[in-house]
Amino acid sequence: MARAHLSTAAVIAAAAELADRDGFDTLSLSALARGFGVQTASLYSHIRDRPALLELIHQLALAELADRIALAIGGRSGRDALAALADAHRDYARRYPGRWTALQRPATEGTVRSEPAARVADLTLAMLRGYALPEAELVHATRLLAATINGFLALEANGSIAHRAPAVDTSWQRALDVLDSAFRSWPEGDS
Incomplete structure (x- = not known):
């Protein structure tokens, strides 16, 4: 996924897909960032932290x-x-x-x-x-x-x-x- 498509909704949708594929308990911000081709820090403007991501x-x-x-x-x-x-x-x-x-x-x-x-x-x-x-x-x-x-x-x-x-x-x-x-x-x- 290109960096230009990074939004809160896109991050949540990608995280949900990752959870379905790899398991909810294994979900990490670093794996999610890799899927977008960005550094983990790039996600923090959209998601506060892992607990917030899981809640969303x-x-x-x-x-x-x-x-x-x-x-x-x-x-x-x-x-x-x-x-x-x-x-x-x-x-x-x-x-x-x-x-x-x-x-x-x-x-x-x-x-x-x-x-x-x-x-x-x-x-x-x-x-x-x-x-x-x-x-x-x-x-x-x-x-x-x-x-x-x-x-x-x-x-x-x-x-x-x-x-x-x-x-x-x-x-x-x-x-x-x-x-x-x-x-x-x-x-x-x-x-």
């Missing part, structure tokens, strides 16, 4: 995931919306493993308060509201949903659930069926 990749991944979820769940409700949301996560994890890893890291306060994080949360809550869950129970339902999706995808990514029949895709559908059933019969709670 996290926010990029949230924005991309929110776009995918919005397209997937539009016009759907119940199990169809649940499956669309979960499949959007699964497809994203498979296509962008480095960015998916960013999403699995603790979010900084800036990321938690970011517009992309709010969009993912709003879309998830909108899908869950289709189940007529009590408002006081939405946080609990969101946590169950996130734990199920992220846990399944982590096990799938490391290959630990692919060693026996039936196919992993069948187990994925069963997990969605169980979530759908849980959301349809959610117990009243004390908050």
Whole structure:
């Protein structure tokens, strides 16, 4: 990449691609600078440091995931919306493993308060509201949903659930069926 194309957006995009190719945890500013054909110091006018770069990749991944979820769940409700949301996560994890890893890291306060994080949360809550869950129970339902999706995808990514029949895709559908059933019969709670 030529130096003339150096911008904050280009640096973040290149870092995300590098994370997908080589792994999120191995991402370094020096490797990123090499890709641009510049010295590492040239990146500092666009990115403060490595932690800031990782935070920006996290926010990029949230924005991309929110776009995918919005397209997937539009016009759907119940199990169809649940499956669309979960499949959007699964497809994203498979296509962008480095960015998916960013999403699995603790979010900084800036990321938690970011517009992309709010969009993912709003879309998830909108899908869950289709189940007529009590408002006081939405946080609990969101946590169950996130734990199920992220846990399944982590096990799938490391290959630990692919060693026996039936196919992993069948187990994925069963997990969605169980979530759908849980959301349809959610117990009243004390908050």
